[in-house]
Structures are given as structure tokens and as C-alpha cells.
Amino acid sequence: MATIKIPPVLRPSVGGEKEVPAPGESIGDVLRALAEAHPDTRSQLFGSEGDLNRYVNVYLNDEDVRVLEGLDTPVSDADTVVILPAMAGGQAVTVSFI
């Protein structure tokens, strides 16, 4: 099974894990398996049409799947899938303290 790296914002949805294994032969299969096992992640990963949300980047190892074959990109057991939503944390100069 491929390993999925879970970003901080999604960790509460997977029981706090930083990495979870998921079965599947494509990126779409692997992410759907993740959503099956951890339903709270579904709305964060997929839009209503079942497509990947535009604000979520997914990488197969170090490459953005959008420049590969998207959700159809083949995945092998040795692969790492990285989920990366935008992160803006830093210093608040306008609205809040971090």
C-alpha cells in the first residue's frame, strides 16, 4: 500500500496520524480509500463532482499529480502521496497573533 502524508489541517480527521497507508492503483483510488477509511477527509479533498478540490495539491513522491495524469496517475506500493493544502501561518501584521 502507498503511504499518504497527512498535512496538519487534516490530521484531526485521521486520528492525529502524520502518515496513513492506503490501497489503490491510482491517485484517485488511494485518495478515495483514504476518504472511505476517514470520512471527515472527503469534503476536504473532493468537490461535489468527485474531482480534487483546487486548493488541495497532491504529489506523487515529489511531483504534482496535475502535471502527471491527475487522479488517474498510477501508484505503486513504494510510493508516497503528499497532500498539501495551502498554509498561511506566520506573523500576523493585520488581524491576529500566531
Next chain:
Amino acid sequence: MSPSGPEVIRQIRASVDEVDPADVRAELSANGTVLVDVREEQEWNVGHIPGAQHVPRGYLESRIEAAVPDRDTHVVLYCASGQRSALAAHTLTELLGYRHVRSMNGGITLWKDRGYDVEVPHALSAEQRERYSRHLLIPEIGAEGQQKLLDAKVLLLGAGGLGSPTALYLAAAGVGTIGIVDNDVVDLSNLQRQVIHNTPRIGTPKVDSAEEAIHELNPDVKVVKYPVRLDASNVMEILEGNDVIVDGLDNFPTRYLINDASVRLGTPVVSASILGFDGQLSVFAPGDGPCYRCLYPVPPPAELAPSCGANGVLGVLPGTMGLLQATEVVKLIVGAGEPLIGRLLLYEALGATFTELKVRRDPACPICSRDPKEISDEETGVFPDYEAFCAAAG
């Protein structure tokens, strides 16, 4: 009987080709002639001919090949008056096999008398040579790189968790001008990680507190303070004229604003973000790589964007990420190494892991795929009203 020193010099001067400064000046603008200054470093530092290479006569044999690798190159040597350059020309021709070497008659003294251009480099003071001595010892920086740092203007967005270590180390490194944008005051809860501030300065504007710390560390640094909120009306004015921008802000509206303005200005942005035990870092260099919008074309909804409210962060994490930012800034200024352009570095502190991802330039990017001149003020930083979204999310 052996000839006298003056006699040897006279004989050598008679044997080498000499050239008048007027001819040298004409040649320099016309063809590939290389001009080499053979004087001592102190003389070079007082002023030299623009475009000249510097190879002191004492190092001629060991350094000339680095400056002039091809022995068929037309070389003109000069010194103060034309005597040392004649001797050096003799050495290059007779001992090192250079075939087209001439010595400039009258040296830089005659050149100046004719009113031709002289370039006066900024020389490091004795104190600066001591202060930056560990930089001067690294070939990648050296005196030239240190001068670039001293001449550089870096703008820090935020004097907080990320900005604190970045500001301190850039100041220590001798970055000549550090601008700081921050409209906040120092709070006790900042001091767990914002190391540029301290307990006695609680309640002080952060720009003032940071300035005090920077000047205590390095009086060479000029601090430009912007105790304002960055928005579309002032972003171009504040960013303009800087060599590098350091973004450590906590919210998407400002990140998009900075991105769009920096693309318009062609200024690289060293960007970092932190959350809990995780950090991200990349360099967005307009023209050379992707921009922030190529990586994140749209912001996530508020429930996935924890930057909207106060969040926990390991105090040392912004230190780690801020210093990685400072490192990238120094690399960009001195032109050393491979900057983190087109790559995103993820650091996870608990596992002590680094992950590197490729970031591609989006050919359809609404901002960086266009001619920067065509991007208007009205378009800069535009996207759905995120602050209202954050407020709604509580």
C-alpha cells in the same frame, strides 16, 4: 658588471609594446581587449578603470590565468604610471607566453589627467573587515559578496516569529538596509518565539523594538520602519526598490497581495509559513520560477485555513524556518548556490523530516503568465473576500 635596477627597467620598457590611454579607451568599447590593473589592493580600492580586472603584480603568475585564460587574448596592463605594468607585460610575454600584451603608458595617472572615467569601489572599513571576517574567508561570499550584502535592501513583512530571527541574522550578516512592515506592539505572549523583542520592550511598537535590537547588533544596518497595515493602496510603494522580500505573514489575502505586487515589480519573495510543528518554505522569483498563485491558485475555505485565528506553534519552529528564509535571502543577494526556486521544502519538527516537492510554473497563471506591466492596481491581490470569510468562521 650587472646592470642597475633603473637600467633593467629602461631596457624592459623599451622592449614591451606601450599604448596610449586614448587608444585603450577606444579599444575597450570596441572589442574584446581585457584591461588588467596590476597595482596593489589599496591602490585599486582608491579607484580603477571601469571594467578592468585586478591582478596585483605580486600575484601575476598565479592569478592571471583565472582572469585571462586564453593566451591569444589582447591584454592591456596598467599601473599608476606605466612602470610596473611594463614589467608585468614583460613577464606575461616572456615567461607565460601571452602573445598580445601591451602596457598603458602613463598609467591611471595619465588616464585621470585626461578626464576619463574612474570607478571608486566601496571598500570595507577596517572594522567591517573584522566584523565580517568569517564571511570574507568563504569564497562564495568574500569581499565582493559582503559588499553586495551591504548594498542590499531587504523588506521583511512582519517582525514576529519568522521575521525576528530573519531580521537578526540578516542584520548580523551586514544587509545594509532592512525594511520592516509591522503595525503591532510587543506582547508578552510573543516572547516565546519572537526573539528580536524582549521583556522590557513589551508594549513598544514592534518596528521600534526591532530597530533597537538591530542597531545594538550591527550599527551598519539602516532600518526603514513601516508601522502600517499592508494593503492594496500602499503595497507597491512599500515593496518597490527592494532587492528581496521576505514574507512571513499569516493570512492569504496579504500573501496574494504580496505575490501580485512582487510579480509586477520583478522582485523575488522568500516565503515561509508555519503551523504547529510544520513549516513550509519556497522562493518565488518572478520570471525564473513559479509564483505563489501557481502553487496555490485559490485559498482553501476557512475551516481548512487555520491562519484565521490564533494557533499554537512550537516556539523554535519559526526560528528554524526564519533562518532558512534568511539563508535563501543571503544566497539570492550574493548569487551563491541554488536558491529554492520551483521547489517547496516541508519541515516536520516532531519527526525531524524534510520533504522537497517540485513547484511548476502554471502557464495559465492569472498573474505571472502575463506581462507584468499589464497587471493593474485593481487586479493586485484580488480574490474573494477572505477576511469576511474568516470572521464568519469565527
